[in-house]
Structures are given as C-alpha cells and as structure tokens.
Amino acid sequence: MDRWIRGPIGLDADRRVTRPGCRNAVVVVPTMTAGTRLLDVLPLLEADHRVQTVFTVPHTGDGWHGVEEFVRAQHGLLLPWHQAVHHRFDLVLAASHRHLDELHGPILLLAHGAGTAKSRRYSRKAGAATNPASGLDRELLTYRGRILPAVLGLATDAELAALRRSCPEALPRALVVGDICLDDMLESVALRETYRHELGIKPGRRLVTVSSTWSADSVFGRLPRLCRALRDTLPPSRYAVAAVLHPNVWTVHGRRQVTAWFADCLRDGLLLIPPDQGWQATMVASDWVIGDYGSTTAYAAALGRPVTVAADGGSAIRSGSIADLVRRNAPGLRYNMALPLQEEIASRASDRLARVVRAAITSRPGQAAAIVRRAMYELLALPEPDGMASTRFLPSPDPLRDVA
Template sequence: MAHDVWVRGPIGLDAASRVTRPGCRTVLAMVPTVTIGTRLVELISLLEQDLRVQVMFTVPHSVDRWAGAEEYVRGKHGLLLPWEQAVAHRFDLVLAASDQQIDQVRGPLLLIGHGVGRIPGRRFSRQAGGATVETTAIDRQSLTFRGRVLPSVLGLGTDAEVEVLRDRCPEAVPAAVVAGDICLDGMRAASGLREQYRRALGVGSRRLVVLSSTWFTDSAFGRVPTMYEAIVAALPRDRYAVAAVLHPNIWAVHGRRQVTAWLGRCQEAGLRVIPPEQGWQATMIAADWVIGDHGSTTGYAAAMGRPVTLASLPDGRPQTGSVADVVRAHAKPLDPDQPLERQEEAAIAAAPRLAAAVLPVVSTRLDCSAGILRSAMYRLLELSEPNTLAYPPSPAVPLPLPGRDA
C-alpha cells in the first residue's frame, strides 16, 4: 500500500459525502501481525453485525513491519486504512492485542492478549539481548506512555494476573477486567465439531498427531526441525495421521515458499501443514496427541485436555506462573530413543492432570469471555448492548496446504 494514498472510507471531514450508513461508531483494529489479527477477528465478531458500528483495520508500522499482516486483513475482506491515515483520526473504539504502537492511536483503547496467558513462557524478551529482568505483557513499559495508562480497558485472563499487574503496573489496575480467554472459550464451544474437523483433515479413524511450534530459535521447529520427517516416517500411516501447526511469525520471517520447501518431503510422506491464517484451533480440537513446545498452541491443546509431549523448551526453565511452566511440570519431554507409541500412552495418562492444572492459569472466567468483552466494548462505544447472548466464534474448518507449487 502506498503510504501517501488515503482510503476514501467512512472517516474524515468529507465522509458524509460518500457513506451509505451515516452516524456509525467507528472501531479501529490494529493488526501488526497475523497472530494478532486472528485474535482481533474473534473479538470483532462480537460487534461487527451491529448496524450502528463500522469496523476498520490498520497495520501499524514505523520503519518496518511483519510480512503477511496486510495480506491477512485483505484476505478477511477488512477495510484497511494506511497507518498514516489511522493515526490522523480519532476513533470511538480502538482494539489491540499487543502493545505495539498503541501510544500513537487516538480513542478509547481495549487491549487484550494474543496468546495463552499474559505471562509468557520465555522469561526474557526475544528483543532484549542479555536481559536479566523477567518480562510480562502487563509491565509498566507496555501499558503506559509518559505517565499515562494507555488502555481504557485491559482484558486479563485470570484473577492471578490482576495481582501481577498490581505489582508490575499498579496504576493500570483500575482499567483491568478479568475476561477469561475468548480463543479457549471458542475452542471449548466447538468441541462438538471434532468429527467435522477430522473429516476436513482426512484423518478417518486414525489417530491424529499434531506437531506444534512457536517461533524463534528455541522453538520446536527451531531446535528439532528433523523431528517432523522422523515422526512422519516412524508412525504407521494406516493408524496415524500427522499435522503441523507453525507459528505465523515463522511464515512471516522465512516466507511461505521456503517453509513449505523445508516441509516438502514431509508433505509428500503425508504431513498435513496447516496454514498460518486459520485452522490451528480446529486442528487442536481434532488432535489425539500434541507434540509441542512452550508456545500458545501447545498450551491451548493442554487446556482442551489433549495429551501433550514436549519437544522443546526455552533456554532455562519457563517463567514461573506461565502456562508453559505448568505444561512443563506435567508433560514429559520427547525421547528420540523410546518408541513413540509408549510416549503417547504416557501423555494420555497425564492429560487429565495436565488440563486441570492448566485451565485456571489460562482463564478464571471459563465460557464467559464473549459476554464480558462485548459489554466492555459497548461501554467504551457508549452504545446500548444488544439483548442477545454473546458467543465466541467457532474455529474455522482446517484446510491443509497443498504440496509445493512448481
């Protein structure tokens, strides 16, 4: 998108000369990455059908940006504003799932997380080099600018996170709302669609093993990339199907052609590669066993009661209080010298205890997030809330990527 070309959309001094629905409250969703976009689309589903509301999107940037974010918004057919146009306008509501450049937008801000829990599995920021101070997503440097608390509403998953906030940024506590986790609630509500998801994946009666990886060098795909080919080769195809879920940042940094090339032989051997835009939630619902790392997808699988084995962990122990730390305490590491079937049995036996331990770390408002978040958004919009029940959206049907293009 050319940065100097503004969209003739429903905002601006001359908007009245072109809109068909006048007087709508304006909502801006900030989508710096595909991961954040997928979370905000879940949130937007709670209000975008309202005839009083107009939703727009923007991709924040300064000197650089993550690849794929604009394509994601366009693929969802969202009205995409250039960043320069977005920061020049005041909105009735701004939605964000990351602290990236939230100080530059204008309007009441609702900030939620984009992963499982607000305490990350990694103790230190990936950008911090030799940092020695642990970081969370609710530290003062993330939530304030020049002494001002940025979010009008800060959505948290658990009551324990409020106490972390009280320690890390006490001035933001009045903005905190414990809302649970809309992604987990959507997955729980869609559990009855498990067989539909399995049919879409072509699993049949076989057991589905999902290989899950976050991004960065300490992830499963970063540390043990040969695991994918090894597991596909080791499991008999008449009894097992294997799928791979890779963090969208892997695709953004390395490019779709390169990632699919790296997994090309595995695909030829039967690996189902889930695209970064959608499908991972449904794939986790369909799974019988998840081999993952400290990333959010593994944490959500554990919360859903799926058996989990760990292929990788961040350097040192995961951060205390994080979902990754709880998963580490209850899930065994993958042992390349032991038969996979035996390790699967151990994961199955540990799954109920794992889920019971993980759930309260992800959400203390189970199955309530849609209602809580919708109420918060309508309060900020100064609109009466619809008198219908609020439901999280159902995860999209998973469509594995085809083999490599010629």
C-alpha cells in the same frame, strides 16, 4: 506522496457513507498473531448496523512481512497507518502493545496468546536483558505517565494480582475477561469429527500434531526433521501427522521457504496448517500433540489433548508461567522409547494437565464473549445488542496437503 483513502471516516465522510452516524472501531494489526486474536472478538461487534469497523497495519520504518496481505484476505477496509493516526476512533481494538501511543481513542487491549502474562522471562526485543519482563510491565502499559488502555483485558485473577505489583496505577483499567480463544475451542469440541473428516482422518486413524512456536529454541528450531521422523516411524495406516507453526515462522521465513522445508513430508501426506486459520480446529481434532512452550501447545493441553514436550524453553521460561506448568505436568519427548508408548504416557497425564493449564489460562471459563462485548459497548457508549454474546464454532482447517 502518502495518500488517504476515501472511506467512512474523516471530515467529509458524511458525503460518502451509506450508513451515517456509525461509531468507528479500528482493529490494529501489527502482527498476524495479533490479527488472528482480534478476529476471535470481532464477530461480537461487526454485525451491528450502528458500528463501522476498519483495519490498520502500523508502518513505522520496519514491519512483519505478509501482515497487510493477511488483513486484505479478511476483506476488511484497510486504512493506511498515516491516515489512522490522524483520526480519533470510538474504539481501538488491540492485541499488542505496539504503537498504541500513536492512536487516538479508547483502547481495549487483549492478550494475543494464552495468558496476558508472558511465559518468557525476558523480552526478545531487549537483547541481553537482565530484568525480567512479564507483559504487564509499566513500560508497556504507559506512555510518558499516561495509561494507554482504557480497558486492559486480563485472562485470570492471578494476572490481576501480578498487575497490582507491576503497574498498580493500571488497576482501575483492568478487567478479567477470560480467554475467548479457549472458550471457542472448547465449544467446538462438538465438531471434532467434522474437523477430522475435513483433514482426511478416517475412522481408526490417529492424528499426531507437531506444535511449534517461533525462535531457535522452538520445536521446529531444534528438531526440524521431527515431522519426517514421525512420518517414517509411525505406520500411515494408523497415524496421520499435522504441523502447526507459529505465524512468525511464516512471516520471517516466507511461505515459499517454509513449504519447501516441508516438501518431502507434504508429498508423503503431512498436513501443514496455514498460519492464518485452522490451528484451533486442528488441535480439537488431534489425538496427540508434540509441542513446546508456545501458546498452541498450552491450548492443546487445556483442551485435554495428550501432550508431549519436545522443547521446553529451558531457563528462558518464567517459573510458574503457563509454559512452565505445561512442561512440569506433561512428559518430555524421549529418543530411546517407542512413540506409541510415549503417546500412552501422555494420555495418562492429560486429565491432570488439562485441569492445571486450563485454570492458568482463564478464570472466567465460558464467559469471555459476554465480558468482552460488554466492555466494547461501554467504550463505544452504545447499549449492547439484544441477545446473549456467545462462543462460536471454529471454521474447519484447510491444510496445505502437497507442493506444486
């Protein structure tokens, strides 16, 4: 029998709570990727004594391994899904379209990666799809004719124009908010040396980071021994190597298996960044990123880090998308050229790359925290707290340095 927890919501919650009369906000975490993005915005809200935040992980027959463990590690109150769908919340925070039609309350929907519009031409879930999907499609934003988000947070003005073509009835709900993740990363450049110290990068050494999204055409999917090759080729006295893998790599294959695949590299000093925290600070700390068409590589490019593309996604990538801009403005990895020379070529391209990609990721640089907080409090029907909403410094990375 499914059980409910005795928490701060429900008909008799007033007999249990210590802080009565709070607005209730639920953070919906169907994937670790969505969860990490919502943790970027949650600090704008959760310290308010007028607001109670809770988490829920959808359970609809299948799911992603490790998501509940990820949420529990954040020490938030985790509501069972069957309980959450029977309650009306004052605010629903989401960074994924999944299962929004089952929830009750005004939904603030944000992107879970770089850009709201997807870089892939076709949805992975559609099988042999023939119609492109942008992430701003009517089928994702509506349910039986009802527009799901009360506020649809977009990253750029270009996405607003795309929405006008794909789902014009959602335009009154759309709000260009920018990108809080990039804002936090740019703010945290001031702590770059701190992050490098935490990673063990001594003065004079350079940090090369392999950045991989998930799926067979990612860097790790195509070049699983790339980290080994970098460790073997680059002198360890001058170079350290880190690896940042998309959370779905860990979720699908399991932490034990992923660390086993990298065991030889870990013994030789590879810095393997866990999926739940630390990838942003690692990009800030990096000197050179070898990546693919994923969001992490795009954020590195927007930061101004030299980027070399080792897997560009081929025809699966939508023309004009963020991933397409990265691969057209960054050099590709070459197997017949010395790595230090390729780093130099990437460095020469980095300024232009940063300008192009940063403009594609956000049209409201430095403003996302203020815009998102204002939208949350309007949905909560509460006045905003005193003081300006601002970006935050990212926590230091804590890599897996070795295996047992």
